[in-house]
Structures are given as C-alpha cells and as structure tokens.
Amino acid sequence: xxxxxxxxxxxxxxxxxxxxxxxxxxxxxxxxxxxxxxxxxxxxxxxxxxxxxxxxxxxxxxxxxxxxxxxxxxxxxxxxxxxxxxxxxxxxxxxxxxxxxxxxxxxxxxxxxxxxxxxxxxxxxxxxxxxxxxxxxxxxxxxxxxxxxxxxxxxxxxxxxxxxxxxxxxxxxxxxxxxxxxxxxxxxxxxxxxxxxxxxxxxxxxxxxxxxxxxxxxxxxxxxxxxxxxxxxxxxxxxxxxxxxxxxxxxxxxxxxxxxxxxxxxxxxxxxxxxxxxxxxxxxxxxxxxxxxxxxxxxxxxxxxxxxxxxxxxxxxxxxxxxxxxxxxxxxxxxxxxxxxxxxxxxxxxxxxxxxxxxxxxxxxxxxx
Numbered sequence: 109x110x111x112x113x114x115x116x117x118x119x120x121x122x123x124x125x126x127x128x129x130x131x132x133x134x135x136x137x138x139x140x141x142x143x144x145x146x147x148x149x150x151x152x153x154x155x156x157x158x159x160x161x162x163x164x165x166x167x168x169x170x171x172x173x174x175x176x177x178x179x180x181x182x183x184x185x186x187x188x189x190x191x192x193x194x195x196x197x198x199x200x201x202x203x204x205x206x207x208x209x210x211x212x213x214x215x216x217x218x219x220x221x222x223x224x225x226x227x228x229x230x231x232x233x234x235x236x237x238x239x240x241x242x243x244x245x246x247x248x249x250x251x252x253x254x255x256x257x258x259x260x261x262x263x264x265x266x267x268x269x270x271x272x273x274x275x276x277x278x279x280x281x282x283x284x285x286x287x288x289x290x291x292x293x294x295x296x297x298x299x300x301x302x303x304x305x306x307x308x309x310x311x312x313x314x315x316x317x318x319x320x321x322x323x324x325x326x327x328x329x330x331x332x333x334x335x336x337x338x339x340x341x342x343x344x345x346x347x348x349x350x351x352x353x354x355x356x357x358x359x360x361x362x363x364x365x366x367x368x369x370x371x372x373x374x375x376x377x378x379x380x381x382x383x384x385x386x387x388x389x390x391x392x393x394x395x396x397x398x399x400x401x402x403x404x405x406x407x408x409x410x411x412x413x414x415x416x417x418x419x420x421x422x423x424x425x426x427x428x429x430x431x432x433x434x435x436x437x438x439x440x441x442x443x444x445x446x447x448x449x450x451x452x453x454x455x456x457x458x459x460x461x462x463x464x465x466x467x468x469x470x471x472x473x474x475x476x477x
Contacts, residue, residue, distance in 0.1 A: 131417030325359030
C-alpha cells in the first residue's frame, strides 16, 4: 500500500514536490513526476528546487533559472520556486508558497530532507508531508525527532533493487511507494523533445560559428568542467584530445561547453590555441534559454564529457557518448551500449583528471571503428 492513499490523492487539489534539483536530477525525475500528474490530472503540481543556501553564487542562480525555464516548458507543472540569493528572499518565497495552501508535500533529498520537512510544514501547516531519504541518520533511531514535521518518512532500501540498477530504478521505487506511480520499466528512461524553434536557432548558430562550407566535418560536443574539481578534466587535456581527434577528422568542428562564469577565460585560451592551428574550435554557453544546450547536443555527432548533466542529455538524445566519471555512485552512469561508454577514474587519486587523454582517444577509436 502506498504511503499516500488513493483517497488522499483524489481529494488533493495542490501538491508540492521539494528537492534540490540539478539538471541531471530533473531529467530523470521528471518521467515520474509527469506520470504522477498523468495518473492524477486534477492535481496542480508545483516544484520547489531552492537548495536553501541563500547565496548569490552565479552558477547556482544561473542553473536555477535554466531549470525553471525547463519546468515551465512542460504543461505537467505549474509554479516552480527557484534558488534565492538571500535569507530575506528565501523567506519571501516561503510566504509565496504558503498562499497556495498545499494539501500534500513530498520532500526528496539525500542530505536536506530534515530542513525541507521543516520548510514544508511552515508552508503548509495542515498538509500531509512525506519525506523520502536515501540514508537514515543514526539508523533511524531519531527519525521521529529529526523528521517531526513530516507525517511519514521513507528510506529507500537499495537491497530490493538489482545490483547494477540505474538511478531511474531508485526514483521509480520512491514514487511507487509514496503515491503508487506505476510505469513499465521500458518507460523509465528519459527522452529529449526539442522545440522546433530552438532547433532552428541551433542550426543558425552552427552556420555562424562554422561558416567555412568546405569544412563541415564531424561535430564534436566537448565538456570538461563540472561543479566539483574532482570531477573536472583540464582544458589542456581537452586541447590535446582535439589535436588527436583532428588527425582522424581533419574537417572536424569542436564545441567546448562552459558555464557563463568560465566563458571569457575559455574563449581567450581557445583563441590562443587555435591561433597556432587550423582547428575549428568554438566556445558555447547558454545565453537565453535552457533548450539551447540539449538542442546543440542533439545536432552533435559525438559527445565527450565529464560527469555533468551533459552526459545525461547526450544519452537521452541517443548521441554517441564517452563520459568520464569517478567510481562513486555508478548508478548514475548511462547504461552501456554500442554508442555509450563510461570511463571510470581508477588511477591516481581517482579524480577524473587522472583519466589520460590517450585512454579517451583510444576509446573513441574503438567506438567509431
């Protein structure tokens, strides 16, 4: 029996889902949120993605704005509450949510569920609040105290899943146990639907950046940065890889993806690099709308990336993909296939930068040949 009963769902008018979402999280989670909405079309479903840090860090606010654009593009969702940059803004957003009188709130987080539970109760004093956690603090001995603001706490038991399970198996187990979302396993994996107008924007961008009509070779989408230096590759490694790839794809076109705060510095270094070569290398960052990113990925012939949302977008778009990851949390890795391969950092300190350029290049040759 699900934690939230059928009668509770039937009488629910507004529901809030709270989670400190990143782009990759939402790509996989949205499948189950959309299924929840489809099975309960009368419910207005809102999303709270504020991570409660209350800082004005540019990458954090930029990612939040991008996520909100993505959420707004799907008719399954109504309001989204993004990351706030100060304690006063955070409190104002709580008051905004309070006015919506939520009947049910679902909190889902690895480390912030207790805080989300507290915020959820402040937002909706009378709501039914279910908290999903990945680990139970103190083996669950103090759950009643720690999660005193929640009506029910569920801790995912991964022993019930296959040894080589994917993150989508975890998300399905959570949504199935909380509100009886039912899907066939073949429906777990996400897809990327790119709006037609954004497809046109990407084509124009590519023609503008790679305007030599005699050199329209293979398009490579490359990403060397994450939000954690342990998961980053070095730009120098990327340049070395481009040099090798250009030997087998002399008319190859290379896109280096970065966030806005890294754009100017990367452009400068790319200009220095290309001034000594004939390589076609451009730098990309999202300017106006979230779909600029997955649209360009969908146009690419090959994607090589560290562990960020890029690899999940490439997998969803069914692009040939090499992803570089640390050995932790392998359930986030895309399932292996002829066009998708994961290189794990097993040498040195286990950082992604310990994966050699030659290793990546040889894997590329194996996949294309």
